[in-house]
Amino acid sequence: MDDRIRAHAETLVDWSARIDAGDEVVMRVAEGAHDLAVAVAAELGARGATLLATYGSDEVQRAYLRAHDGEFAPAEAERALYDRADVFLSLGGGRNTTATADVPGDVRSAYARSRADAREARMATDWVSTVHPTRSLAQAAGMSYEAYADFVYDAVLRDWASLADEMAALKDVLDDGREVRLLGEGTDLTLSIEDRVAVNSAASVAYDSHNLPSGEVFTAPATAEGEVTFDVPITVQGRRLRDAHLVFEDGAVVDFSAAAGEGALADLLATDDGAKRLGELGVGMNRGITRPTDNVLFDEKMAGTVHLALGRAYEACLPAGESGTESAIHTDLITRMDEGSRLVVDDAVIQRDGLFRWEDGFDA
Amino acid sequence: MDDRIRAHAETLVDWSARIDAGDEVVMRVAEGAHDLAVAVAAELGARGATLLATYGSDEVQRAYLRAHDGEFAPAEAERALYDRADVFLSLGGGRNTTATADVPGDVRSAYARSRADAREARMATDWVSTVHPTRSLAQAAGMSYEAYADFVYDAVLRDWASLADEMAALKDVLDDGREVRLLGEGTDLTLSIEDRVAVNSAASVAYDSHNLPSGEVFTAPATAEGEVTFDVPITVQGRRLRDAHLVFEDGAVVDFSAAAGEGALADLLATDDGAKRLGELGVGMNRGITRPTDNVLFDEKMAGTVHLALGRAYEACLPAGESGTESAIHTDLITRMDEGSRLVVDDAVIQRDGLFRWEDGFDA
Numbered sequence: 228m229d230d231r232i233r234a235h236a237e238t239l240v241d242w243s244a245r246i247d248a249g250d251e252v253v254m255r256v257a258e259g260a261h262d263l264a265v266a267v268a269a270e271l272g273a274r275g276a277t278l279l280a281t282y283g284s285d286e287v288q289r290a291y292l293r294a295h296d297g298e299f300a301p302a303e304a305e306r307a308l309y310d311r312a313d314v315f316l317s318l319g320g321g322r323n324t325t326a327t328a329d330v331p332g333d334v335r336s337a338y339a340r341s342r343a344d345a346r347e348a349r350m351a352t353d354w355v356s357t358v359h360p361t362r363s364l365a366q367a368a369g370m371s372y373e374a375y376a377d378f379v380y381d382a383v384l385r386d387w388a389s390l391a392d393e394m395a396a397l398k399d400v401l402d403d404g405r406e407v408r409l410l411g412e413g414t415d416l417t418l419s420i421e422d423r424v425a426v427n428s429a430a431s432v433a434y435d436s437h438n439l440p441s442g443e444v445f446t447a448p449a450t451a452e453g454e455v456t457f458d459v460p461i462t463v464q465g466r467r468l469r470d471a472h473l474v475f476e477d478g479a480v481v482d483f484s485a486a487a488g489e490g491a492l493a494d495l496l497a498t499d500d501g502a503k504r505l506g507e508l509g510v511g512m513n514r515g516i517t518r519p520t521d522n523v524l525f526d527e528k529m530a531g532t533v534h535l536a537l538g539r540a541y542e543a544c545l546p547a548g549e550s551g552t553e554s555a556i557h558t559d560l561i562t563r564m565d566e567g568s569r570l571v572v573d574d575a576v577i578q579r580d581g582l583f584r585w586e587d588g589f590d591a
Numbered sequence: 592m593d594d595r596i597r598a599h600a601e602t603l604v605d606w607s608a609r610i611d612a613g614d615e616v617v618m619r620v621a622e623g624a625h626d627l628a629v630a631v632a633a634e635l636g637a638r639g640a641t642l643l644a645t646y647g648s649d650e651v652q653r654a655y656l657r658a659h660d661g662e663f664a665p666a667e668a669e670r671a672l673y674d675r676a677d678v679f680l681s682l683g684g685g686r687n688t689t690a691t692a693d694v695p696g697d698v699r700s701a702y703a704r705s706r707a708d709a710r711e712a713r714m715a716t717d718w719v720s721t722v723h724p725t726r727s728l729a730q731a732a733g734m735s736y737e738a739y740a741d742f743v744y745d746a747v748l749r750d751w752a753s754l755a756d757e758m759a760a761l762k763d764v765l766d767d768g769r770e771v772r773l774l775g776e777g778t779d780l781t782l783s784i785e786d787r788v789a790v791n792s793a794a795s796v797a798y799d800s801h802n803l804p805s806g807e808v809f810t811a812p813a814t815a816e817g818e819v820t821f822d823v824p825i826t827v828q829g830r831r832l833r834d835a836h837l838v839f840e841d842g843a844v845v846d847f848s849a850a851a852g853e854g855a856l857a858d859l860l861a862t863d864d865g866a867k868r869l870g871e872l873g874v875g876m877n878r879g880i881t882r883p884t885d886n887v888l889f890d891e892k893m894a895g896t897v898h899l900a901l902g903r904a905y906e907a908c909l910p911a912g913e914s915g916t917e918s919a920i921h922t923d924l925i926t927r928m929d930e931g932s933r934l935v936v937d938d939a940v941i942q943r944d945g946l947f948r949w950e951d952g953f954d955a
Contacts, residue, residue, distance in 0.1 A: 251664075251666070256646045261648065264648065265648075265650050265654045268651045268658075271658075272655040272656060272657065273658040273659070275659065277666050277667075279645065279668060279669045280645060280648060281643065281644060282620045282628070282645060282646040283644075284628065287625075287629055287632045288632070290629045290633040290636065292636060294635075294636030294637040295636035295637070296639065299641075300613050300639070302641050303675055304617065304672055304675035305641075305643045307671040308669070308671055313668075
C-alpha cells in the first residue's frame with residue numbers, strides 16, 4: 228500500500244475526526260475508495276473504535292432511484308444508526324463522476340427530502356468528508372492518475388496544526404474587521420463584514436470543519452458594492468462557467484456576463500432572491516492545492532484565491548439574532564488573487580499579489 | 592448486465608425475502624458483489640422499500656481486526672440499525688476466500704462475542720444470505736469463472752414454488768416417521784427421528800429458510816447407531832477431509848477414519864461432547880447443484896446427497912421441551928446417495944439409487 232494512503236487515514240482519524248477508544252464510527256466507502264477504507268479500518272482498530280462500513284455506490288443509488296416511483300418512505304433504520312453513531316466518515320472517490328446523470332431531478336429531490344431526518348442525525352455526529360484519488364476524479368480534473376494522486380496527497384497531507392495557526396491569524400483580522408475590499412483585474416468589490424464571525428476551516432471537527440482537505444477562512448458578508456471577475460472556471464449544474472463577471476449594488480447582483488456559460492449563470496441568479504446575494508466570502512489558504520481540478524471542495528481551498536458564494540450563508544458566521552442570505556443555492560465562484568490583486572481589511576492590506584503580509588513581509 | 596443477475600435479484604427480493612413497500616432493507620455487499628447489488632437495488636426501488644447498503648469487505652475487516660487489541664466494545668449503533676430494519680440481505684462474493692486467513696483466532700472470537708447483540712438483532716429480521724459468482728469463488732471450486740457462474744445460476748434460478756411442494760412431501764414423511772435408515776457403500780446407519788420436526792428449506796423466509804440457493808429438508812436425529820461414509824470431500828478448518836468414516840453407538844461416535852484429513856476429523860470430534868453426536872440429518876434436493884464446489888452452502892443442497900452434521904441441532908427441529916445436541920460446532924458431512932444407496936423411513940424406501948420414489952415410480 229502507498230504510504231500516503233496510510234498517512235491520509237491517520238490524518239483523517241487523528242487530526243480531522245479526533246477519534247477515541249469506544250467511538251462508534253460509520254464509514255461510507257465509495258466504489259473506488261476501497262484502499263483508503265482498508266487503511267482507515269486499521270487506524271480505527273488500533274484506536275479501539277467500533278466500525279460499520281456502508282457502501283456509497285453511485286451505481287447502486289442510480290438503480291434504486293430510477294426504479295422507484297418517487298414516493299419515498301423515511302429512512303428510519305438509517306436514522307437510528309446515525310442517532311447512535313459518534314462519528315461519520317465519508318470516503319469519496321467513485322468510478323464515474325456522471326454515474327447518476329440519468330436520474331430525474333424530481334426523484335433526486337424527493338429522495339433527499341425523505342432522508343432529511345437521517346441526514347440531520349448524520350450531520351449531528353463528528354462527520355468528516357474526504358476523497359480517495361480515483362481514475363474518474365483524475366479524468367474530471369483533466370489529469371493523469373499518477374499526477375492526480377500526487378495532487379490529492381499534496382492537498383491532504385499538510386502540517387495542519389501550523390496551517391490552523393496561520394488561519395487563526397486571518398480569522399482574527401476578519402472578526403475584528405468592518406469592511407473587506409477586493410481589488411484586481413476586473414475586480415473592485417467592497418463587502419461589509421462588521422459583527423460577522425469567521426470560521427477557521429482547518430479540516431478538523433475541533434475547528435467545526437468537516438472536509439479533508441480544507442484550508443480556508445470564511446465569513447458571511449452583509450452587503451456588497453462594486454464588481455468582481457471570477458477567473459477560475461467551474462462547472463455549474465453540468466455547464467462550464469468561465470470568467471463570470473458580476474456587478475453588485477446594495478448587496479444584490481444588478482448586471483452580469485461570462486465568457487462561457489452565461490446562460491447557466493443567468494439560471495443560477497434566477498433561482499430565488501437570495502441567489503443574487505452573497506452568502507460567503509472565503510479565502511483559500513491550502514498551499515498544497517496549486518491548480519483547479521473542477522472540484523469545488525479542492526478549488527475553493529486553493530492558496531492565492533478568494534471565493535464568493537451566491538446564496539445561503541452559514542449559521543456559524545452570523546451573530547445571534549442576525550440572519551444572513553437565505554436561498555436554495557450556495558454556489559462558490561472563485562477568483563485568483565495573483566499579480567496586481569489586493570485583499571484589504573479596513574484599509575490595511577492583508578494580501579498582495581497572492582501573498583499574505585506575514586509571508587511577504589510587506590507590512591514589516 | 593447478464594439477465595441472470597436480474598433474475599437472481601428478483602428471486603432474492605420476491606421469493607426469498609418477500610419484500611413489500613415500506614420495508615426497511617439493509618443490504619450487505621461483499622467486495623465482488625457489486626453487480627448483484629445494483630440489480631437488487633433496482634428491485635428494491637421498484638417495490639418502494641428503503642435501502643441502506645453496507646460494505647461487507649473482508650479486507651476492511653482484516654485490517655480492523657489485526658490492528659485491534661481484542662478488547663471490543665459492543666456495536667450499539669449497528670445493533671440500533673438492525674433493531675429498526677425489517678430485512679437483511681447478505682450478498683456474498685469476495686475477491687479472495689482466504690482474505691482473513693492471518694487474523695488470529697482469539698481476536699476473531701472476541702470480535703464475534705462483542706457483536707452477539709447486533710447479530711441477534713440482525714437474525715431477528717427477515718434475513719437472506721446469497722452469493723454472487725466471483726473469480727475467487729470459482730477458484731475455490733476449481734472451476735473457470737464462466738462455468739462457475741453457470742453453476743451458481745443453475746442452483747439459484749429454480750422453480751422454487753414447485754421444489755417447495757416436492758420438499759413438503761418429504762417433510763411430511765420425516766415428520767410422521769420414527770426411524771431413518773441410510774444404506775450404501777460403507778454406510779448402514781439408523782437414526783431415530785420420532786417427534787422431531789423437519790424443516791422445508793425452500794430458500795424463503797416464508798419457509799423459515801434463509802439461504803439462496805437452498806433446497807434441502809432437514810431434521811434433528813435423536814440417536815444414531817451404525818456406520819456411515821462421507822464420500823463428498825469438504826474443507827474443515829482449512830484442512831481437506833476425504834472419505835470420512837464414522838461408527839456410532841448410542842448416538843455417539845466410537846470410531847472414525849478418513850482417507851485424508853483424519854487429524855482434522857479427530858480435532859473436530861474432540862471439540863466437546865456434542866461434537867461426537869449428530870445435530871442434523873439433511874436431504875439435498877436442489878437438482879441445479881450437480882457437483883461439489885467446496886462450499887457447504889451449495890454442497891449440502893446437492894440433489895442425490897444426504898448430509899449429517901456433527902454438533903449443534905437447530906431449535907426449529909425440536910418439539911417443545913426437548914433439547915437436541917449442544918455444541919460449539921455444527922459441521923456438515925456429505926454422502927452421495929447414488930447407485931446402490933437407499934433412504935428408508937420406517938421400512939418404506941423413500942429414495943433408491945439417488946431418485947425419490949415419486950421420481951422413479953418404484954413405489955407405484
